[in-house]
Amino acid sequence: xxxxxxxxxxxxxxxxxxxxxxxxxxxxxxxxxxxxxxxxxxxxxxxxxxxxxxxxxxxxxxxxxxxxxxxxxxxxxxxxxxxxxxxxxxxxxxxxxxxxxxxxxxxxxxxxxxxxxxxxxxxxxxx
Amino acid sequence: xxxxxxxxxxxxxxxxxxxxxxxxxxxxxxxxxxxxxxxxxxxxxxxxxxxxxxxxxxxxxxxxxxxxxxxxxxxxxxxxxxxxxxxxxxxxxxxxxxxxxxxxxxxxxxxxxxxxxxxxxxxxxxxxxxxxxxxxxxxxxxxxxxxxxxxxxxxxxxxxxxxxxxxxxxxxxxxxxxxxxxxxxxxxxxxxxxxxxxxxxxxxxxxxxxxxxxxxxxxxxxxxxxxxxxxxxxxxxxxxxxxxxxxxxxxxxxxxxxxxxxxxxxxxxxxxxxxxxxxxxxxxxxxxxxxxxxxxxxxxxxxxxxxxxxxxxxxxxxxxxxxxxxxxxxxxxxxxxxxxxxxxxxxxxxxxxxxxxxxxxxx
Numbered sequence: 001x002x003x004x005x006x007x008x009x010x011x012x013x014x015x016x017x018x019x020x021x022x023x024x025x026x027x028x029x030x031x032x033x034x035x036x037x038x039x040x041x042x043x044x045x046x047x048x049x050x051x052x053x054x055x056x057x058x059x060x061x062x063x064x065x066x067x068x069x070x071x072x073x074x075x076x077x078x079x080x081x082x083x084x085x086x087x088x089x090x091x092x093x094x095x096x097x098x099x100x101x102x103x104x105x106x107x108x109x110x111x112x113x114x115x116x117x118x119x120x121x122x123x124x125x126x127x
Numbered sequence: 128x129x130x131x132x133x134x135x136x137x138x139x140x141x142x143x144x145x146x147x148x149x150x151x152x153x154x155x156x157x158x159x160x161x162x163x164x165x166x167x168x169x170x171x172x173x174x175x176x177x178x179x180x181x182x183x184x185x186x187x188x189x190x191x192x193x194x195x196x197x198x199x200x201x202x203x204x205x206x207x208x209x210x211x212x213x214x215x216x217x218x219x220x221x222x223x224x225x226x227x228x229x230x231x232x233x234x235x236x237x238x239x240x241x242x243x244x245x246x247x248x249x250x251x252x253x254x255x256x257x258x259x260x261x262x263x264x265x266x267x268x269x270x271x272x273x274x275x276x277x278x279x280x281x282x283x284x285x286x287x288x289x290x291x292x293x294x295x296x297x298x299x300x301x302x303x304x305x306x307x308x309x310x311x312x313x314x315x316x317x318x319x320x321x322x323x324x325x326x327x328x329x330x331x332x333x334x335x336x337x338x339x340x341x342x343x344x345x346x347x348x349x350x351x352x353x354x355x356x357x358x359x360x361x362x363x364x365x366x367x368x369x370x371x372x373x374x375x376x377x378x379x380x381x382x383x384x385x386x387x388x389x390x391x392x393x394x395x396x397x398x399x400x401x402x403x404x405x406x407x408x409x410x411x412x413x414x415x416x417x418x419x420x421x422x423x424x425x426x427x428x429x430x431x432x433x434x435x436x437x438x439x440x441x442x443x444x445x446x447x448x449x450x451x452x453x454x455x456x457x458x459x460x461x462x463x464x465x466x467x468x469x470x471x472x473x474x475x476x477x478x479x480x481x482x483x484x485x486x487x488x489x490x
């Protein structure tokens with residue numbers, strides 16, 4: 001099973017809460033489905049995101065896909081070097097290949113997202 | 128009239144081999160086919176550097192027999208068949224009355240009174256209906272589901288590997304498009320020096336008994352398994368047209384720059400010929416583009432100096448050039464700064480000569 005310290009979206013993004021900062025990335029399953037990555041677009045720091053809003057694009061040899069924000073809030077940091085060196089995203093998307101950090105308000109930021117067990121069912125249905 | 132469009136997903140006799148090799152299997156034109164065996168880019172490089180092996184048994188195989196077969200096909204297809212020598216393959220098309228392309232295909236003149244044909248899997252049933260309605264005195268057979276198939280071995284080492292498998296000399300198919308029968312431990316193999324990569328290569332038409340052992344032996348001799356994802360990269364690098372992309376019903380062979388596929392078109396009588404002769408010069412042309420990072424994909428709009436001039440047909444990430452490449456139809460003769468609308472963002476692309484990677488198929 002994937003890490004239980006975070007929540008997941010059906011569209012294969014993950015969100016990990018630490019204080020009022022949520023780190024966001026895409027799952028290894030998403031990367032595997034995309035295949036060999038060629039391009040990543042991340043938002044500017046300071047942009048405000050709605051829950052579910054597309055904030056970036058990830059493109060592979062095969063396809064291009066939007067990346068959606070699991071939470072609402074303000075982008076406070078992006079994984080700067082990642083677009084120019086996609087190895088961490090390709091091989092370690094759950095850790096070193098994180099995409100953005102978002103400052104959220106309220107303790108219910110992750111409400112409505114799936115836990116690791118529920119996300120596992122999504123993966124199983126698409127495998 | 129055969130309208131056996133089936134909802135069952137077909138699989139080639141190599142389905143178990145593909146799964147055993149860890150292939151990602153995907154639906155394609157009613158078949159379950161290998162998209163890749165782990166790396167589209169790595170497989171593309173293997174074909175250019177050594178040799179790759181493709182299972183293309185989804186492609187439809189037709190056989191036409193009888194004393195009128197060549198003459199009837201000559202009138203039914205865009206290309207001339209009457210003057211096609213026995214022992215040679217030829218690339219041509221099925222056209223509709225208005226000159227639009229219904230499919231592209233290869234004919235193999237296996238005898239004076241016998242022509243073998245391979246057409247796109249996606250067009251199999253439509254092609255069969257068209258051809259059987261255009262041929263009246265010719266025996267037509269659809270061999271696609273006879274348990275055999277087509278293997279393609281492509282790349283600079285393909286001749287060496289095939290000669291080693293055959294053990295019967297290496298003087299087969301001296302020229303591009305030559306046909307041959309070569310010995311093998313599993314009986315004679317019918318081969319053609321054809322392919323869809325731009326490399327020196329062969330397509331091997333195998334029987335139900337031959338397909339698995341020949342596939343396994345060619346891998347053992349050093350060919351790398353290559354999936355459909357890489358096949359698309361390789362064919363676009365070589366600027367070989369793909370039905371549904373560069374060519375379709377709204378495009379004529381003249382638009383597509385494929386006059387060689389309708390040899391003799393100015394004087395021959397064939398379906399679509401009158402329309403082609405009555406047309407003026409094409410108002411569009413197929414152009415090649417390279418991009419920086421993002422792949423210009425099918426349907427993206429092309430602009431020249433800010434004016435819309437066309438649309439992308441195909442785009443892939445080229446393993447050989449290590450950059451995105453694409454084709455698109457543009458208004459003929461436009462020149463200036465080209466950009467493409469990448470999902471709402473205008474980014475520059477560069478017009479490129481075609482093919483993107485030089486052909487070695489005749490070498």
